[in-house]
Amino acid sequence: MSFFEFVSVYWPRLLTGTGITVAQFFLSAIFAVLLSLAFGLMKMSSNRAVKGFAVTYIEIFRGTSLLVQLYWIFFVLPLFGVTLEKFTAGYVAIAMNTGAYGAELVRGGILAVPKGQWEAATAINMSPAKRMWRIILPQALVNMLPPWGNLMIEVLKGTALVSLISVADLMFQAKQINASTYLSAQIFGTALIIYYILARFMLTPFMRWLEAFMSRKLGKA
Amino acid sequence: MFDWLFTDDWFPKFDWRWDFAWEILPRLLEATLNTLIAAAAGYLIALVVGLFLALAQRTNYRTVTFAVREFVEFVRSTPLLLQIFFIFYVGPQFGVTLSPWVSGMIAIGLHYSCYLSEVYRGGIESVPKGQWEAATALNMSTLQTYKRVVIPQAIPPAIAGLGNYLVGIFKDTPMLSVIGVAELIHTANAIGSETWRYLEAYTMVGIIFLVLSLPAAGLIRAFEGFVRRKLGM
Amino acid sequence: MEDMSAFPLEITGEDVPMVSFRKVRKAYGSLVVLDNLDLDVAAGEMVTIIGPSGSGKTTVLRMLMTLEQINGGVIYVDGQPLTHMSKGGTLVPANQRHLRKRRADIGMCFQHFNLFPHMTALENCMEGPVQVLGLPKAEARARSEELLELVGMIDKKDQHPSRLSGGQQQRVAIARALAMRPKVMLFDEVTSALDPEVIGEVTNVIRKLVSEHNLTMLMVTHQMGFARDISDRVCFFYDGKIEEQGKPADLFGNPKRERTQQFLSAVKEAV
Numbered sequence: 001m002s003f004f005e006f007v008s009v010y011w012p013r014l015l016t017g018t019g020i021t022v023a024q025f026f027l028s029a030i031f032a033v034l035l036s037l038a039f040g041l042m043k044m045s046s047n048r049a050v051k052g053f054a055v056t057y058i059e060i061f062r063g064t065s066l067l068v069q070l071y072w073i074f075f076v077l078p079l080f081g082v083t084l085e086k087f088t089a090g091y092v093a094i095a096m097n098t099g100a101y102g103a104e105l106v107r108g109g110i111l112a113v114p115k116g117q118w119e120a121a122t123a124i125n126m127s128p129a130k131r132m133w134r135i136i137l138p139q140a141l142v143n144m145l146p147p148w149g150n151l152m153i154e155v156l157k158g159t160a161l162v163s164l165i166s167v168a169d170l171m172f173q174a175k176q177i178n179a180s181t182y183l184s185a186q187i188f189g190t191a192l193i194i195y196y197i198l199a200r201f202m203l204t205p206f207m208r209w210l211e212a213f214m215s216r217k218l219g220k221a
Numbered sequence: 222m223f224d225w226l227f228t229d230d231w232f233p234k235f236d237w238r239w240d241f242a243w244e245i246l247p248r249l250l251e252a253t254l255n256t257l258i259a260a261a262a263g264y265l266i267a268l269v270v271g272l273f274l275a276l277a278q279r280t281n282y283r284t285v286t287f288a289v290r291e292f293v294e295f296v297r298s299t300p301l302l303l304q305i306f307f308i309f310y311v312g313p314q315f316g317v318t319l320s321p322w323v324s325g326m327i328a329i330g331l332h333y334s335c336y337l338s339e340v341y342r343g344g345i346e347s348v349p350k351g352q353w354e355a356a357t358a359l360n361m362s363t364l365q366t367y368k369r370v371v372i373p374q375a376i377p378p379a380i381a382g383l384g385n386y387l388v389g390i391f392k393d394t395p396m397l398s399v400i401g402v403a404e405l406i407h408t409a410n411a412i413g414s415e416t417w418r419y420l421e422a423y424t425m426v427g428i429i430f431l432v433l434s435l436p437a438a439g440l441i442r443a444f445e446g447f448v449r450r451k452l453g454m
Numbered sequence: 455m456e457d458m459s460a461f462p463l464e465i466t467g468e469d470v471p472m473v474s475f476r477k478v479r480k481a482y483g484s485l486v487v488l489d490n491l492d493l494d495v496a497a498g499e500m501v502t503i504i505g506p507s508g509s510g511k512t513t514v515l516r517m518l519m520t521l522e523q524i525n526g527g528v529i530y531v532d533g534q535p536l537t538h539m540s541k542g543g544t545l546v547p548a549n550q551r552h553l554r555k556r557r558a559d560i561g562m563c564f565q566h567f568n569l570f571p572h573m574t575a576l577e578n579c580m581e582g583p584v585q586v587l588g589l590p591k592a593e594a595r596a597r598s599e600e601l602l603e604l605v606g607m608i609d610k611k612d613q614h615p616s617r618l619s620g621g622q623q624q625r626v627a628i629a630r631a632l633a634m635r636p637k638v639m640l641f642d643e644v645t646s647a648l649d650p651e652v653i654g655e656v657t658n659v660i661r662k663l664v665s666e667h668n669l670t671m672l673m674v675t676h677q678m679g680f681a682r683d684i685s686d687r688v689c690f691f692y693d694g695k696i697e698e699q700g701k702p703a704d705l706f707g708n709p710k711r712e713r714t715q716q717f718l719s720a721v722k723e724a725v
Contacts, residue, residue, distance in 0.1 A: 064430040067395040067406055072427060075419040079236065153298055160300035164399065171303055184310035192299045192307060199298035354521050355568035359582035359634060360557045363550075369585060373572045452572040453614030 006186045010177055017173030018194055024087075024159040024169060025198075028094035029152060035099025040106025041132075054103065061100035067161055069093050074165045090162030098155050105151065109144030110136055142214050149207035153199050160195075170194060242421040245412050249422070252408035253429055259325065259404055260391040266330025267390065268383075271337030276367075278342065296335040302396050304328045309400045325397040333390050337383065344379030345371060377449045384441030388434050405429060456526055463540045465533040472497040472532055472670040473518065473638055479526030480513055487513050488694045491527070495638075500664050500671045502681040502702075505691030506717060511674045514691075515640045518672065519562045520553050531559050532637060561636030565643040567623040569615040575602060575626045576611040579633045587634065594633070601629035605659045621652030625659055632663075639663070641673040645680075653677070660684065678721055682706050690714045 007014075042054035061069065070093040074086065084092060113136050121131040163172035174191040178184050277289040296304070309324040319327070348371050356366040398407035409422035461476060471494035480488040488510045495501050503511040516522045518529060520536070528545060529536045538545040539552040548556070569578050579598035583589040589597070602608045605625040615623050624644055631639060641660065645653045657680050663669060664684055675681055681688055682702040689699040690711075698711045709715045 059435060060427075060431065063434045064427045065392040065395045065406075067398075068423065068427050068430060071406065071409070071419075072423045075413065076423050079420050157298070157300040160302045161396075163302070171300065174303070175306065178306070178310060182310075182314065184307070184314050188303060188307040188311065191303055192295075195299040195303065196295055200294065204298075349568075351564055351566050351568035352570065354519075354562075355564065355570070357521060357557070358519055358560075358562040358564075358631065360554060360586050361582070362554065362586075365585050369581065370570055374570075453574065454571050454616060 003186060006183060007190065010187070013173045013177065014170065014190065014194065017168060017170035018198075020087075020167060020169040021156075021159050021171070021195075022198070024091050024094070024162055024167070025156050027091040028098065028155050028159065031091065031095035032098035032102055032151075032155060035095060036102025036106050039099060039103035040110070043103060043107055044110065058100045058103050061097050062104075066093065066097045066158055067164065069097055070161055070165060086162075086165045086167050089165060090159070090167045094155060094158045094162070097158065098151060101151055101154075102148070105144045105147050106140070108147075109140035112143045113139045138218060142211075142218055145207070145211045145214060149204065149211070152203055152207060156195070156199055156203060237420060238418075241416075241418060242425060245422055246425070248408055248412065249405065249425055249429065252403060252405045253433075255402070256391070256394050256404040257433075259322075259329070259394045259397060259402060260387070262326050263329035263333060263394070264387055264390050266326060267333035267337050267386070270330065270334035272341055274334055274338035275341035275345065278338070279345070293335040293338055296332055297339075301329065301332045301393055302399065304332055305396055305400060321397070321401040325400060325402045329390060329393060329397065332393075333386055336386050336389070340379050340382035340386065341375065343382065344375030347378045348374045373452060374454075377445060377452065377454060380445040380448060381441060384437065384444070388437045391434060392430065458528075458538075458545045461528045461535075461538075461545055463543070463545065464535065465530050469496065470533040471495060471530070472499070473672065474530040475514070475527065476530065477527035478517065478524050478529060480510070480517060480522065481525050486694055488517075491694075491696070493689065493696065495670055495672060497637075497670055498668045500673070500684060500686045502685040502688045503672065503674045503691055504676075504678065504681060504688060504717075505697075509691040510694045511691045512642055515562065515642045515672060515674055518638070519560055519640055520557055531556060558634070559637045560640065561631035561634050561638070562640040562642065563624065563627050563631050563644045565646050567615070567620070567627045567647075569623055569627055569630070571615050574612050574614055575607055575618070575629075578615070578626055579630045582630065582634045598629065598633050601632050602626070604632075604662070605629045606655070619652060620648045621655045624648065624656045628656075628659055628663075636669075638670045638672065641671065641675070643674050643676065645675065645677060657684075676721075678706065678718070690717065692717070 039054045039057055042050050043058065045051045045054070070089065073084065073093045073096075074089040077084065077089075117135055117139065118131065121135040126135065159169060160171040163169050163175060166172065170191055174187050177187045181187065274289055274293060278286050278293075280286060305325060305328040308328045309319065309321065312319045312324065352370055352374065353366065356370045361369065394402075394404050395406035397404055398410060401407065405426045409419075409426045412422040413419045465471070465474060473493075473495040475491045475493040478488060478491040479486070491514070493501075493514070503514060505511045513522060517524050518531075518536070524537050528538050534556060535545055535548070536553075536556045537548055539548045540546075569575075570581065573581060576595070576598055579601060580591070580594045583594035583597060584591055587594075599608060599611065602611050605628055607622060607625050607629065610618060610622060610626075615626070618626065628644075644660075645656055648656065657677070660671075660673075661684060664671070673681070673685070685702050687699060688702045688705045690697050690705065690709075690713075692713050698705060698709065698714045705714065706718065709718055
């Protein structure tokens with residue numbers, strides 16, 4: 001079977017798989033950003049309970065594997081009465097894992113904002129919340145966007161793991177097609193290329209654009 | 222989905238059985254050893270191959286530099302899980318059958334060599350231009366310059382990155398379970414399917430990972446300090 | 455393509471200059487840094503290059519150390535082409551092997567010292583002799599210790615650069631360069647990065663070299679007093695060309711060109 005024939009037979013399954021992968025990516029990314037912001041700010045809290053909670057979350061999710069977290073959420077949480085549907089369990093695990101890494105990026109980005117900016121905001125009598133939202137976070141965002149680009153690639157790659165709890169993403173479809181055809185080079189090769197296109201020609205350019213856009217917005221470029 | 226919070230019989234649902242945990246502990250410890258071996262072997266491959274990938278990107282041959290650069294980008298932007306499948310299944314298609322361990326080590330070693338090549342590159346680029354010029358002024362060859370001047374100085378700033386990826390490779394070894402490498406998750410899966418009990422095995426696997434990777438950050442920092450002192454920097 | 459027939463395969467005869475720049479040109483893209491530079495330095499001569507920043511004076515030393523490629527002309531060292539090699543009766547650009555052979559005649563000290571931070575002072579000095587010249591360790595050590603003695607750094611020989619002051623680091627750097635026994639020594643603004651109070655310890659070492667050793671030296675400096683004291687000849691660079699050159703007493707005492715006068719009076723005012 002030529003490669004062309006191969007693609008013409010299997011493209012619908014690859015396409016739906018890619019759709020699921022993209023959906024998993026977007027849901028994971030959105031929740032990861034929210035979790036990162038929340039836990040990054042909580043880790044900087046002066047309240048020890050809040051800070052302790054954030055540190056515990058971050059250390060647990062950075063100290064164990066995404067796959068272990070995924071299995072735990074999917075197989076063990078039901079024993080506690082929390083049953084997540086596999087599709088949900090997938091992006092929840094990825095988001096929680098990524099959120100732990102992202103929280104450190106948020107914290108680092110905020111700490112990199114010069115002390116003078118905090119002082120200037122205080123000097124015009126801004127409330128702490130307003131100071132964070134209006135003055136510090138926008139600058140922190142520009143600081144941390146480049147590493148977020150890498151983290152987003154990790155999110156995309158992480159979505160492949162949801163195939164292991166039978167979410168029918170691109171990876172899952174590739175495995176299924178391989179099991180029925182044994183055309184391993186064709187199917188896994190095609191899947192690799194699709195992931196590469198998503199990462200290199202869609203995600204990375206978007207993050208670059210976002211970086212440029214944000215710096216322009218802040219008058220840095 | 223939070224109904225269980227409002228019933229009064231939620232506690233038994235934890236249903237943690239110490240005797241069962243105790244019973245499966247030896248199997249999990251053995252699997253831990255396998256996990257550590259897999260991580261160490263993969264890391265060794267990555268350390269060596271990564272250095273070559275980094276140096277290859279510094280040659281004057283544009284085609285080599287370009288090809289290696291693209292290869293690194295490709296490997297870094299595609300899932301390790303898929304790469305593991307690719308290497309495990311594509312071999313037999315062309316008559317080369319690799320054992321799960323061998324293909325697993327190749328996949329994980331190659332994947333991380335691309336990350337490590339970036340760490341090496343960063344380390345090499347952190348060596349000031351003046352050091353290269355001083356080596357030229359002493360009439361050193363390129364090889365001598367790398368060996369005696371650049372690499373020793375590139376290592377300390379690279380240690381943090383190298384260490385983080387050692388922890389990273391350790392945490393990625395569970396993916397090898399999909400091709401049957403008997404590491405922690407593979408063993409936990411097996412226990413789960415034999416006994417229909419998932420709570421203890423998966424939780425213990427999580428704790429083992431946590432216990433082994435939490436001290437790593439401190440150890441890496443200490444090691445970096447040690448190397449810097451040793452080099453007098 | 456440049457016509458290389460205008461350049462001899464080697465310089466022979468009496469009084470062969472130790473260093474000879476012949477019609478040397480250096481440009482970065484469209485920016486010409488040095489144009490048609492002709493400069494001969496006799497064996498044992500101390501030539502100082504002064505001039506405003508951006509006049510190309512540091513580039514002269516860096517080209518001679520082969521840290522920068524030249525875009526035209528030829529540089530000869532001790533009569534032999536440095537930047538080129540003869541092939542089939544004509545000069546072609548030098549390859550790495552030729553450069554390594556010819557570079558052995560030249561040593562250089564940098565503005566920022568560029569000592570190897572992971573080696574002690576002594577190890578810095580021994581590195582070249584052992585690794586490049588292939589001397590036995592004992593011999594390299596004896597030679598290095600002798601030179602560290604000369605620059606007054608023998609009691610700090612086991613210290614790493616991070617433990618040394620700028621002046622001390624620069625003196626070690628001088629010893630390191632001398633340990634290779636070069637015929638030509640280049641000093642590129644060696645006091646510019648130093649605190650004022652330690653400049654003297656470095657200039658004194660260079661004075662000692664001038665009076666006691668028969669080295670050919672080229673120096674770029676901003677210290678006019680030092681240049682005047684020590685040089686056999688001073689070259690004033692302006693805009694990529696030698697605007698004026700002569701004995702220090704003449705150039706500093708009685709500059710002929712207007713630009714030289716302007717530069718010297720501007721420098722005087724700054725002091």
